[in-house]
Amino acid sequence: MKKPVKLILLPMLTAGFFFFYSCNQPVIIPDFDTLTDEQRHLPEFALSGISITEGLEAKLFASEPTITNPTNIDIDHKGRVWVLEAYNYRPEITGNEIKPEGDRIVILEDTNGDGVQDKSTVFYQGPEINAPLGIWVMGNQAIVSQSPYVWMLTDTDGDDKADKKEIIFQGISGEQHDHGMHSFVFGPDGKFYFNFGNSGAQLRDKNNQVIKDIHGLEINTDNFKQGLVFRSNTDFTNIEVLGQNFRNNYEVAVDSYGTLWQSDNDDDGNKGVRINYVMEFGNYGYKDEMTNASWSANRTNKEKEIPHQHWHLNDPGVVPNLLQTGAGSPTGILVYEGRLLPEVFWDQMIHADAGPNVVRAYPVKKDGAGYTAEMVNIMVGDKNQWFRPSDVCIAPDGSLFVADWYDPGVGGHQVGDLNRGRIFRLAPPRTRYKIPNYNLNKVKGTLEALQNPNLSWRYQAWMALQGFGAQAEKELAEMFASHENPRMRARAFWVLAKMEGKGQKYVDLAIADSNPDIQIAGLRAARQLDLDLIPIITKLSENNDPQVRREAAIALRFHPSPEAPGLWAKLAVQHDGEDRWYLEALGIGAHSQWDTYFAAWKDAIVEADLNKKANQDIIWRARTGNSIPMLASLAVGQDEPLEDRLRYFRAFDFNPDVEGKSKALINMLNNKEADQQEINRLVIAHLDPQYTKRSPVAMAALKELIAESEGKQEFVDLVSKFSLNEYNTKLLDLAIQNSGNNLGRNAASTLMQLGGKNLIVGKLQSKEDKVVIDMMASLRGIGSNESIALLENVAFDANRSINVRREAASAMGASYSGEERVLDLLREEKFPDNLKASAVNGLSRAWRRTVRQEAATYLENGEDSNLPPMNDLLAMSGMVENGKSVFKNSCAICHQVGEEGMDFGPKLTEIGSKLSKEAQYIAIIHPDAGISFGYEGQILKTKDGNTYGGIISSRTETDLELKMPGGTSVNLKTSDIASIEQMENSMMPAGLERSMTAQEMVDLVEYLMSLKKISSEAK
Incomplete structure (x- = not known):
């Protein structure tokens, strides 16, 4: 892996500035550390603090004020950069005023080849363009993805301004949802590829009708899970779902063989960002396939590390990850098939990840039926951490363009600046921006265009070659047969295969080719053309290359031929017991036909050797009742430690034969094996609840297990799964005893679901404040209307102590729906003065900035306060060192940070990890708002x-x-x-803020925000 280096060519160091030469002109890049904070954000210093890999030079192509907040870019065949802007992005988070004229689509052009834009044109702006996230340009048209719509914008008169707008798709998630529809790309097969994230939910056509895929399934949450990847014709017909169960898959990239690559990000903070090879029709494990449960839910054989747990990687039916990259917010991705950049990047993915401020490549190597990959940095904001790459795109000359969202945070709830944005061009040093021009009226020129690394040129070439038809066949055939680059051969093949009447001829040639990637392209084309697959799969099933056999297995999915089970079995017996990619391809191919496919496999192996890992894998992955006897034998077998047999118990969850698996599981109970107690626990966990209640043996084992697990999360899970409301009293005790953690909250939530509301009400009516506060702590954050109403009743009960009422007012706002209810009550002036600060304090940790900001407006600083309004305080910048001095002078008499200060009030050593900035101000200015339990005076x-x-x-x-x-x-x-x-009031003196200037208050809060928990990694 090459180490990123400073962008220095022919260096000369003078007074803290670096000089390098570009296009024979000296360019000055000052050292980041020598710049003031204001200078660091100026466009002229955009490259300061950013490292560029060896062999490349970066240049600022465009910046504010020409563009702001670029979310996505595309580059047309003329080399012009089309930019989506999103100034109106998430106003409920940013607090920005919306521009009523709407967001823009801007075309940037470099007319003199110096690598800097000198012309900009607004292609379209309108109020309906609202923070778009994807653009694909094809000549005079642009497909713009902006949930809940996908628009087709057309320039009909050639003035570079759209004058026609059509809806292509709609009904995708909600407005401005980052996890909705993203950009389209053009594939080598003449198809469109696109995706949406886990909030996409459905796909509707321009008439608002739910679209069905090519198999007749409606594209909605009933049939598909979470984030999806699609393929369609260029007229948006024949839509296929190619992969599912992603989280926020931002873009999909397609190489010349038709292989798909994609990034995906975890639930924030779990360091599980991943890169995937998208095996067609695969499940990628964001949610539990059977229950849709979150990755954090308890399950048998749960992965040891959270980044792996996050994607259910131990579950049968989940395609493995190619690579996990840690924490991040991945965005644009492409496959670079040009030759201008250094060789390490040829034919490899290039990817923008805004979270760690990096643009990377992921060079891959084949590994069985799958791949391995490594990370090679290209552009890193190692010091300039406002560098937030949102997209990458390849220009017609092979140079790399990078869009920089430019922000202190990463979109969503982190966004902080919508007034800036940059576009960079990366190329070898002193490379001018020269755009090739091809004559698309001639076959030769069109073939040259087909080989360009820029997708827009390839789209133009594809369309022109299809128009030429037979006139282009000879030269295309020569390119397919003899080009030195197999990826160019593949491009020619796809055009030939899609020509009218030519498909079978060129598919046969591809299948007979010596290159496995060409063979794979041939099989993929045969599937798209609906050719007879049986002779092809028969030939390829004996191929030495596991990747070819992988594609053959996938091609058997839904295949109606009576020969299909035998072919699948032939492929299955070649599984080596080590290749999870191959195993999952077999599972994909057997989907909906497991009974016949599995039976053919059993016949093929005659006697299944259960000690053979390859056979164990097939049984573990199977979804048929025919596999249950062997699965049960593996689960209770004594040849392996129980830890190694957990996978088989988990596999029962995925078997569709409820009756068969339930009988097999019950037969495992009370066999008096060495590990029988743990086996009983596993059996109960995997039994169908209704079947269990009909079995006295199972119920006896269940009750014994419940008795053993009292006080644990397992107890809550069992009571919830089997709906056993006779344990409601114990759930109540658990909620009270664990009021400060998730176990207590889960117990309270389960209790509510099992009809135990009256028990909770009884505790809320207790005369002991501690009991009431503990009960409310477990209700806090559940977020159901019922739980919010219970808290509200306590808050407005004048017979309660003021501390209890304040705690209830604060707890009400601890969920999304609770935030809305508290805001409504604040707007209606329903909270009395002695509860208002607590209610606002409860909203000070809200995810939505607009909630926090609106809530803060309901508090006043006091008549004699010298402080500005809350929102003005939040806009000010503080200095940590000055704040530390203020703390020593004003706060240390009662509070400790580390060993410094007095141990009287709550310790503040990690307060920056616990409270938002708004909450810090409220705690100082309105100390009665949230008196910590145990610190009441x-x-x-x-x-x-x-x-x-x-x-x-x-x-x-x-x-x-x-x-x-x-x-x-x-x-x-x-x-x-x-x-x-x-005491009714806090012991912290009211009016403390009057002893400080506004700046001292801001400095103090800045210091408190710096007091954060040190992670184990940081240690």
Whole structure:
């Protein structure tokens, strides 16, 4: 892997500036560390703090004010860069005012070849263009993806301005959803490829009718899971779903053989960003295939590491990941088949990941039926971490263009700046931007265009060659037969195969070719052309290359021929027990025909040797009742440790024969094996609930297991799965005892689902504040209307203590629906003054910035406050070191950071990980808003007339310790105490902010926000 190096050519170092030469003109790039914060954000210093890999030079092609916030780009055959802007992106998060004229599609052009745009044209702007995320340009037309729509925009008169707009698709997720529709690309087969993320939900046509795929299945959540990858004709007919169960798959890339590549990102913070080879019709494991449960849900044989758990990689039926890249926010991706960039990037994926500020390549190598890959950085914002690459695209000269969203965060809830944006061009040093021109009226010129690395040229060439028809066949055939680059041969093949009446001839030639990739392209073309696949698969089933056999297995999916089971069995017996890619291809091919395919396999192997890993794999992957006896034998077999047999118990979850697997599982109970207790636990976990309730043996084992698991998440899971409301009282106890964690919340949620609301209400009516607060802590964040209503009733109950009411007001806003309810009550002025700050405090951690900002407007700083409004405070910049001094002077008398300060109030060592900036301000300005449990102030009066104020830190039957501000303590005998009364207000002094200037307050909060938990990696 090449190490990124500074962008320095012919270096001369002068006063902190680096010089290099581009196009024979000196260009100055100052060292990032020498720039002021203001200078670092100026376009003229855009390349400072960014490292470029050896052999490439980066140049700023365009920036603000010409463009802002580029979400996606495409480059047409003229070398012009088409940019989607999204100034109106997520106003509920950014708080920006919407531009009523809408977002823009801008064409940028370099007219003099110096690599810098000097002409810009607004192709289209309108209020309906609302933060679009994908663009594909084809001549005078552009397909623009902007959930819930996909638009076709056409320039009918050649003035580079769209004057016709049509809906292609609609009904995709909601407006401005990042996890909706993304861009289209043109494949070598003359098809369109596109995708949407896990919120796409459905695909509807221009008439708002749900579209059916080529197999007659409606494209919706009933038939397909989460993020999807599609293929269609260029008129948007014959739509196929090529892969499913991704999260936010941002773009799909297709190489010249028709192989698909795609990135996908995890639920934020789990370091599971991945790169995938998209095996056609594969399931990619974001949600549980059978239950749609999240990756974090308990399951048998769960992967040991979270990044692997995230994609259900141990489940049968999940295609493996090519590569996991860690944390990130992956965006644009392509396959670079040009030759201008250094050789390490030839024919490899190039990918933008805005999260870690990087553009990378992923050189792949074949590995059995799959691939391995490594990471090679191209462009890294190692110091300039506002560099947020949102897309990559290849120009007709083979240079690489990178769109830079340019932001302190990464879209979604992190976005912070919509007024800037950059486009960079990367090429070898001193390479001018020269656009080739081809004569598409001649076959020779069109063949040259077909070989260009730019997709727009290849689209133009494809269409022209189809128009030439037989006139182009001879020269195309020569290119197919003899070109030195097999990818160019594949491009010629696809054009020939799709010519009227020529498909069978050229498919036969491709299948007979010595290159496995050409053979694969031939089989893929045969499937698209609906040719007779049996003779082809018969020949390829004996191929030495496992990737060819992989494609043969996939081609058997849905195949009606009576010869298909035998061919599948022939492919299956060649599984070596080590190649998960090959195994999943077999599973894809057997889909909906497992009974006949599995039976043919059993006949082919005569006696299944269950000690053979390859046979174990087939049984584990099978989805037929015929596999159950062997699966059960493997599950209880004593030759392997139980840990190695967990996979077989998990496989029962995917077998469709409920009756057969339930009987087999019950037969495993109480066999008195060495590990029988654990086997009983596994059996119960995988039994069908309704079948279990009909079996006395199963119910006895279930109750024994429930008794053993009391107090654990397993207990909640079992009670929930089997709907056993006789355990509601125990669920209630668990919710109270675990009020500060997910176990308590899950117990409370399950209790509500099982009709235990009255039990919860009983605890909420307790005379003990601690019991009520613990119960509310477990209700907090559930987010159902019922749970929010319970919290609201407590908040507005005037007979409750003020601390309980404040806690309830704060807890109400801990969910998305709760946020809406609290805002409604604030707008209607329903909260009394002594609850308002707590309600706002509960919204200060909201994901949506607009929620936090609106909530803050309902609080005033006080009549004599010298502070500006909250939103003005949030807009100010603070200095950590100054804030540390303010803390020492104003806060350390009661709070500790590390070992510094007094141990009286809550410790603040990791407060930046716990509270948002809004919440920090609220806690200082309105200390009554959220008094931490256990830190409520108490007023103690003794029998001899003394009065003390502080926090009770210890209490026994005979003694009491009261901790007082400043860190001192007093010990009292309980027999001497006349009364104890809880303070209504916080012991933190109100008006503390009046002792500070606005800037000191901002500095203090900046310091508090810097106090974050150190991760194990950082340690």
